[in-house]
Amino acid sequence: MSSQRENIIQRAVKEVEDGTIVNLGIGMPTMIANYIPADKDIFLHSENGLLGIGPYPEEEDVDADLINAGKETVTVKQGGSFFDNAESFAMIRGGHIDLAILGGMEVSGQGDLANWMIPGKMVKGMGGAMDIVQGAKKVVIIMTHTNKEGESKIRTECALPLTGEKVVSRLITDMAVFDFTPSGMVLKEVLNGADVKTVEQYTEASFTIDEALIDREGKQ
Amino acid sequence: MSSQRENIIQRAVKEVEDGTIVNLGIGMPTMIANYIPADKDIFLHSENGLLGIGPYPEEEDVDADLINAGKETVTVKQGGSFFDNAESFAMIRGGHIDLAILGGMEVSGQGDLANWMIPGKMVKGMGGAMDIVQGAKKVVIIMTHTNKEGESKIRTECALPLTGEKVVSRLITDMAVFDFTPSGMVLKEVLNGADVKTVEQYTEASFTIDEALIDREGKQ
C-alpha cells in the first residue's frame, strides 16, 4: 500500500468510535477494519445482509455463503446477524448506521459527492452508495487530495455526476480534514506535514479555517 | 347458532378450494373453519402474523402467545409459520391470499362494501378489513340479506361509510348468491327455499339473473 493511502486510513480509523455501527465502502475504506483497535466494540455492517463482519477466515473456514459487500469471503462476529437486502437498506436509510466511510472521486465545497461514474467510461453501477450517503448518520469520505495529474479533487462544483447532494459530513485526504457545515467547508486539520498554504494551493473549493487550527498553525 | 347463519356458513364453505390460502374475518366467517372438509389442504391466514391456523387448543395447550386476529387462542398447523404484521399485510396487499371471507353491513350493486362503522355509534376501528378487501384475490362477503327491520342490506348505494369501493367478488346471504361483474350484479343462486321473486323483493340494488339460473328456475 502506498504511504499516501496508509496515511489516509490511519487518520480515518480515528473516526470510528466505540460502541458504534459502521459501514465501510469497498476498496480503501474496507481496509480500515484492520486498523480498528481491538478494545473498541464496533459492529461493521455489510449491505449485502450482515451486521458484525468478523476477520477474513482461515483457509479451512472459507464459506461461499458468507461474503461482504465487496464479495470477499469473511466471517461473522459473535452477536452478529444476517438479514435480507431490504432489511439491510432499511437499516441504512432509516438512520441506524452511525458512520459510513466511503471513497470519493470528487467532493464539492457544499459537500456533494461524486464517486460512481465517469462519463464516457463504462458505467458499472452505484451499488449501495447512493442509499448510504443519504441514510448514514455521519458520512466520511476518504480520497487522495489530488488526481494523478495533480489537480484538486475538491471542487467548487463536482464535474462528475453526483452520488448525493450535500451528503458529506467530513472529508479526509492525505493532506487535510474538512468538515461540511451550513456555512460551508471548514478546514479542521492539516496532515502529514502539509500546511494550510499547501492545502489552499491544492484545493479548488473555497473553505474557511477552523479557529482551533488557526491557533495551532498560525494565520497564513 | 341461528339456522340462518348456519345456512350462510354451509354455503360459504363451498367457496374454499383445495390447496388455497384463505383469510376468514372475525365473527361468522371465523366459524367457517369448522366446516372445511378434512381432505382439503387449506392454509388459513391470520393477519396478526400466522399462516396455518390450527384448531382451538386443548385446555392444557392454551398459549397466550398464540392467538388469531379475533384474539382467540388457537394452534398452528404443521408447516405453518409466524411473521410480523408488516409481512402479514405484505401477503394480503401483495395478492398472495387466494380468498378472503368477511362479514358485511351493506353491499352495493357495484360491489362496494361497508362493514366497519355506523355514524353516530362509537367507532371501534376497521382493523385489517380495508387492506384485505383491496388485497385478496377473491373477496366473498357473507351477511344476512336483510336487517332486523327486514330492509335490504344490498343497496343501490351504501348509506354507511365504505370499507372499499368495488371490492366484492361474491356475496352470499341466507337467500342468494350474487357475483359482481363489470356489467353489474348478477344473481347466481337462490338458497334455502327462496325464489327469484323473493330475492327481487328483498334486494334494493338492481341485478341481472344468470342464464344458468334462469334455465333452472324459469323466468319469473
Added chain:
Amino acid sequence: MTKVQTSFEESVARIQDGATLIVGGFGLCGIPEKAIQALAEKGTKNLTVVSNNCGVNDWGLGLLLENKQINKMVASYVGENKIFEEQYLNGELEVELVPQGTLAERIRAGGAGIPGFYTPTGVGTPIAEGKEHKVIGGRQCILEEAIQGDAALVKAWKGDAYGNLIYRKTARNFNPLAAAAGKFTIAEVEELVDVGELDPDFIHTPSLYVQHLLVGTSYEKRIERKTVQQA
C-alpha cells in the same frame, strides 16, 4: 457494549412528556407489560401512542388511559376498552384510526427511512379524505406517511446483551416494526441469553435497533378470548 439495564423506572424516565411512543403487541398478546406499568407509575403525560389496539380497561395501554397520560391514540381497532370510549366521547382523547396493514407499513416505513408510500388500502373510504391520490400501474392509490417514534416499547421472548431479539409465535406481531421505528427503543425480554447463543440466521430484531434491554419477570400474559376445543 451491553445494552442491559436493570431499572424499568429509569429506562422509561427517558421518555419525555409529549413524546410519540410506538408500542408493540396485538390486543394483549406480546405487549411490553413491564415498561407500560413503569410508564403508568412514572405518569409521563401528553403522549401520542401508536399501537394496533389500546389494551383493556385495567391492563396494557388501558393503564395509561386510566391515568389520562394519552392525548392521542393511533390504532386500527380500539373496541375492547370502555375508558377509551368515554375519553373519546368527551373530547379528552384524540383518535386516528388507521387500517391495520397501513399502520404496520407506516411503522415499517418509519424504521426503514421511507418517508411515504402509496397504497390502494382505504381508497373510496373516509380514510382517503384529504390524502393525495395517484394512479400507479392502473391502480388508484393514496399517499400514506411514515410513523417514527421518539421512543418504542417492545416485548421479545429472548434477547442478548447487544440487543438482538427473537419473538415467540404470534407475540411477534408489531414488535419488530416498533423496535426499528423508535429512536429510543426499550426492549423487554423473558430471558437474557449469552451473546452468541442466538443463531445469527434467525434473529428477528438485529441489535442495532435496540437502545435499552431489560429482563421482565412473572409475565401475566393475559388472554382476551380463551377458546378451547369443544369436548
Added chain:
Amino acid sequence: MTKVQTSFEESVARIQDGATLIVGGFGLCGIPEKAIQALAEKGTKNLTVVSNNCGVNDWGLGLLLENKQINKMVASYVGENKIFEEQYLNGELEVELVPQGTLAERIRAGGAGIPGFYTPTGVGTPIAEGKEHKVIGGRQCILEEAIQGDAALVKAWKGDAYGNLIYRKTARNFNPLAAAAGKFTIAEVEELVDVGELDPDFIHTPSLYVQHLLVGTSYEKRIERKTVQQA
C-alpha cells in the same frame, strides 16, 4: 399440497419469452444456479432480468447474457462481466441502473402490494431525472415504483414440500424479496426437509410465496474473491 417438482427443465419452461424475471443472489452468492442453467439450456428469449448483479462471463446470469437471452437488465452493479460491457456498448442490451437499496425496496414493494414509495436516495443525481419529486417531512424525495416479476428464481438452503424456505448466512440477500415479488416463484434448495421440521418461528420465506420447489445437487457455489487471514 406439495410444490415439489423434479425437473428444472419443466419448471423453467413455464417462463415465457419476453418475461420479467427477478433473480436472487448477490454477486455469485446465493444464486439459483440450477434454474439459471436450465433457463440457459431452454433458451428463453427477450427477458427482462432484475437482479443486483449480472453474474460473471461464464457463470450465473452471465450464461444468459452469453446466449443473448436478456434484452434488459435492471441491476445496481454490473462491473464483473465483460460480455455485459460488450452487449451494452453495441446496443444489444438495455440497462437500468438502480441504487441497491432502492432496488431491494422496489422488489419488496412488488411483493407487498405497495405500488410506489418516496425515498431520498438518488435526489440530485442522474437517477432522479424525470422522476416525481416531493418534500415529505422536510426531506426532498423521489418517487420509485414497485417491481413485480412474471417469475422469480430463488435459491434457499432448506425447504419443505409446502414451500417454506430458510436461507443460510449472506446467501439470503435478495432471495426472500424475489420470492415474494414473483407471480410464479421457482425455489431451489440444497435440502428438502419434512413438513414440520422447520421451526415456524424461524421461516424466512413462508410457503405461500413459492409455486415450485426443486432440490438441486452438487452446488458449485463459486467464490468471486476468496480472501483469507494473512499468516
